[in-house]
Amino acid sequence: MAARSPLGRTIAAHAVLIAYTLIALFPVFVIVVNSFKSRRAIFAEPLALPNAETFDLVGYTTVLAQGDFFQYFQNSLIVTVVSLAGVLLFGAMAAFALSEYRFRGNTLMGLYLALGIMIPIRLGTVAILQMMVAGGLVNTLTALILVYTAQGLPLAVFILSEFMRQVSDDLKNAGRIDGLSEYRIFFTLVLPLVRPAMATVAVFTMIPIWNDLWFPLILAPAEETKTITLGSQVFIGQFVTNWNAVLSALSLAIIPVMVLYLIFSRQLIRGITAGAVK
């Protein structure tokens, strides 16, 4: 049997990818489109594009008029960026220790650190809340940052330690012979070589933090510590929901996380600077 032509293959591959992209983007598309429509138009024809008659920015004006919205954005950004930095720094350091040093209980420690991947952190919500109350951290961003850092570490350690095992021993040893400290070896030799893995971990860590509603609701529901996802909920009432505002808030919430994603994805694509070792 003749192999399928490369052209046929390419078309098939693209058809599958385009279909997947449409499916994945459709909900986002509906949200963004409807955020620009009047309330009546949203319900009359949810899938229609806004036209001259149905175009309405009332959702955005409501959201922006609600003065605290910038505060919510800021809270979300602080929590996401600081947690992300914590996860990447501590995750990478733990991964380096696990992959580089031989010590008693190394494997057990690795398993222990990876255990968090299998056990959802929400199971510990009550204990976490008690701890935060005892520590006086309720209604602070610090509480959220601590929880999210803990939540992101298992996966980060797991992925990064695999990648760090692949970094050439010779390179690290050359650094040791040249008198670099273990910290310099870690930061200047190893980290740049695992940058694509770091970007992957960053993306996987960032999205759930940004989208989380559970912990902000429980640990930091105060007005001055609300995150954007929690802030959007003010428009959802038990009996009446301001859909214009909800959709506008959600559309706006996409932007910062998309910017962060673009930053990391560029790193993902750039890859390792080839030629370091063989």
Added chain:
Amino acid sequence: MGALTLQGVTKTFGTTKVIQGVDLEVRDGEFCVFVGPSGCGKSTLLRMIAGLEDVSSGDVRIDGTRVNDVAPAKREIAMVFQSYALYPHLTVRDNMGLALKQAGKSKAEIRDATDRAAGMLALEPLMERRPAELSGGQRQRVAIGRAIVRVPKLFLFDEPLSNLDAALRVATRIEIARLHRDLGATMVYVTHDQVEAMTLADRIVVLRAGKVEQVGAPMELYNDPANTFVAGFIGSPQMNFLKAGALGLSSDTLGIRPEHLAISTEAGEIEASVTHLEKLGGETLVYARSEHGLQTVRLFGEHSYAVDAPVWLTPDRSRAFHFDAAGQRLR
């Protein structure tokens, strides 16, 4: 300025003993090659000398000072790795100067030292490039340059030529030999390639399974091997081993180099048949199977034998080596 002494050095990983008590004296200015099959512990031994692996027991001394607990950077050694291990984010100049910078030398000193090393290795046009912009051979020259810059007591080479192609390997081998003459420094060199060992070494240390089998100058090992392992490992093509009993001798094994085995189509001691012929121009290798197994005969010049043709082999007894059943040499 750079003598190395190993006294009863061992290394255990868990329960396996990979280095089983090595005693060795490398004299100042000597080129010493560790050779052995893969897994014999030669690289581990080198890393222990460098301080990259802990010594389980025994002493490592450089210039008489015990360095077991001294950090690699403080041992005044330099190492060249098989995979070059250049710092990808630094230029050639910074790669070579990093160790001096770490040691707190002034900018002018570092510049002088890197320029001098670059001159020795013809690296001047490459000084501002990064490793990614260099070919394999150039990278290895930079790695050697990085070692020279430090003016170490001891140069350590860990299979530095294994990643290079054949032509480059010969050129770099000659370069390393020239450097050794020019610098007069002590060098310890690890390889699995007996040709590199023979051509570079003042003294060869043959290792097997973490033990030293024999130490000596290349020609000593070639002309006077202590056992069948060394006899088989040194010399290419490999030495032939014949069953001595079948030849009416009292020893267990008779070792004979391929060039000392005569071949004839008419008469001789051992009946054999040709299985393969390799014509290399300057020499011809004839492989022949007999009751002793597959034998190699090395003939100079061009010769022709038909495959499967019956031939007779005759060992030159005055050049043969005798071994006992345990493989030890009988003298």
